[in-house]
Amino acid sequence: MTAPSPSAQESTAAPRLVAARGDLSGAVERALRTGRPPAYTEASIRRADPWGEDLQLALYLLYELHYRGFEGVDPDREWDPDLLRLRRESETLFLHALRTALPDAPRSVDEAFAPLLVERADPADSVSHYLETDGELWQVREYAALRSLYHLKEADPHAWVIPRLTGRAKAAMVAVEYDEFGAGHPERIHARLFADLMADLDLNPAYGHYLDHAPAPLLATVNLMSLFGLHRALRGMLVGHFACVEVTSPPGSRRLAKAMRRCGAGPAAEHFYAEHVEADAVHEQVVRREVIGGLLADEPALEPDVAFGCAATVLLENELGARVRTAWAAGRSALRSPLPPYPRS
Numbered sequence: 001m002t003a004p005s006p007s008a009q010e011s012t013a014a015p016r017l018v019a020a021r022g023d024l025s026g027a028v029e030r031a032l033r034t035g036r037p038p039a040y041t042e043a044s045i046r047r048a049d050p051w052g053e054d055l056q057l058a059l060y061l062l063y064e065l066h067y068r069g070f071e072g073v074d075p076d077r078e079w080d081p082d083l084l085r086l087r088r089e090s091e092t093l094f095l096h097a098l099r100t101a102l103p104d105a106p107r108s109v110d111e112a113f114a115p116l117l118v119e120r121a122d123p124a125d126s127v128s129h130y131l132e133t134d135g136e137l138w139q140v141r142e143y144a145a146l147r148s149l150y151h152l153k154e155a156d157p158h159a160w161v162i163p164r165l166t167g168r169a170k171a172a173m174v175a176v177e178y179d180e181f182g183a184g185h186p187e188r189i190h191a192r193l194f195a196d197l198m199a200d201l202d203l204n205p206a207y208g209h210y211l212d213h214a215p216a217p218l219l220a221t222v223n224l225m226s227l228f229g230l231h232r233a234l235r236g237m238l239v240g241h242f243a244c245v246e247v248t249s250p251p252g253s254r255r256l257a258k259a260m261r262r263c264g265a266g267p268a269a270e271h272f273y274a275e276h277v278e279a280d281a282v283h284e285q286v287v288r289r290e291v292i293g294g295l296l297a298d299e300p301a302l303e304p305d306v307a308f309g310c311a312a313t314v315l316l317e318n319e320l321g322a323r324v325r326t327a328w329a330a331g332r333s334a335l336r337s338p339l340p341p342y343p344r345s
Contacts, residue, residue: 002100003045006018013071013206013207014068014073014207014271015064015068015069015070015071015072015206015207015208016070016071016208017029017033017061017070017071017072017213018057018211018212019212020054020057021049021053021057022048022052022053022055022057022058023040023041023052023053023054024040024044024048024055024058024086024090025046025053025054025055025057025058025061026084027039027040027044027058028043028058028061028062028083028086029061031077031080031082031083032061032070032073032077032079033073035074035077036084037080037082038082038083038086039183040086045089045090045093046190046343048090048093048095050093050094050097051097051176051216051217051220051319052216053074053215053216053219055093055236056094056216056219056220056223057088057219058086058090058094059087059090059091059094059223059227060211060219060222060223062083062087062090063087063096063223063226063227063230063231064208065077065078065083066078066226066230067153067156068207069206070170075291077117084276090170091223091325093228094220094223094227098224098312098315100314101209101279101315102308102311102315104309105147105305105307105308105311105312106307106308106311107224107303107306108303108307109292109296109306109307109310110172111307112240112249112306112307112308112311113243113244113288113310115244116244116247116248116310116314119251120313121153124322124325125318125319125321125325126321127143127320127324127325128251128252128255128259129255130325130328131143131256131259131263132255132256132258132259132262135259135263136263137245137263137264137338138341138342139328139334140201140259140260140263140265140337141201141202141203141339141342142301142333142334142339143334144197144198144201144203144269145198145203145210145213145214145335145339146210146213146214146218146324146334146335147194148194148198148203148205148209148210149208149210149211149214149218149219149222150221150222150275151190151191152194152205152207152208152290153191153196153197153207154180154190154191154194155177155180155181155190155191157225157226157229157243158173158177158180158225158229158238158240158242159177159229159303160217160229160238160292161173161235161238161239161242162174162177164232165235165291165294165295166298166299167298168290168293168294168297169239169290169291169292169293169294169295169297169298170294171232171290171294172286172287172291172294173287173291174327175289176246176283176287177195177284179279179283179333182231190221190272190275190276193268193271193275194272195270196269196271196272197260197265197266197268197269197271197272199265199268200265200266200268200269201265201266201269201342202342202343203339210335211333212334212336212337213336213337213339214336215323215334215336216336217316217319217320217323218320220319220320221313221316221318221320224241224312224313224316225238225241228309230240234305234309235302235305235311236295236299236303236304236305236306236308236309237306237308237309238309239287239291239292239295239302239306239309240292240306240307240308240309240310240311240312240313241303241309241310241312241313243284243287243288243289243291243292243306243309243310243311244309244310244314245313246280246283246284246287246288247284247287247288249276249280249283249284250276250277250281251282253273253274253280254273254275254277255279256273257273257306260272260273292306297312304317307313
């Protein structure tokens, strides 16, 4: 594989803070900019929409302190007790909303994953199905900008589960993560491959660059991983999330590789998804048999949590897919603000 272009080189710079979208995200933004405690009221917590722009951005900002932080923000704010208190109150709302939305969530691994092993014919909420056959280049670029908030930190949230596993599950999880992080080759780290994809599409590959463009349903999909990853008590849910991603990745990546080729997105764009078809087909088996199997052999009581993690992932991905396809069907951007014009158009 050729070396990535300079524009796609991975940056170590922290992203910039973005404008608030309401009371809670405003409290976080001001606290991070000024170094002061967040100023908010109990009423603002009670009336917050757990799916809304304000709460989801507030959570994203608070979670990001555990990744790369933000430009000009003291790294010590990661463990600021006032920010942690607000994070706890916000994520309690988020988790409650997830449980309320999934009152009949499966409680067994077989029940949770069986539907994912059957290829559905162009479901209405599937972005990859649409892009494979009908998508246009501007829509491919929007999808890449949205997904960059996860793919430029790909595998990082799941790494938090490693010290919480033992034996067979730990060994298998480390093996999968080793591949995600390039198997010892920095140019093959999956986050780096996605930066190459973005360069092909004339998108800015800087970490977190498109945060201001991302609507709440996208933020929720990224926040879900951080929620599960930062709480040892939710380790089963994180394993369920990871397994869900690996099971659904090969068919979705196959469709997206075709979409990149059909739209002329570029070789690096196509390569990113082609790489995931092969790699994740192997990972799927390892995660289902060894990571889940090993975890439940050690801690069988966690099976409902693994199943819930899968169900929550499907729920949020379907919500995001519906948001994106509804916007595109109406000829509108799925982003909060459209991307600049594409030079090749």
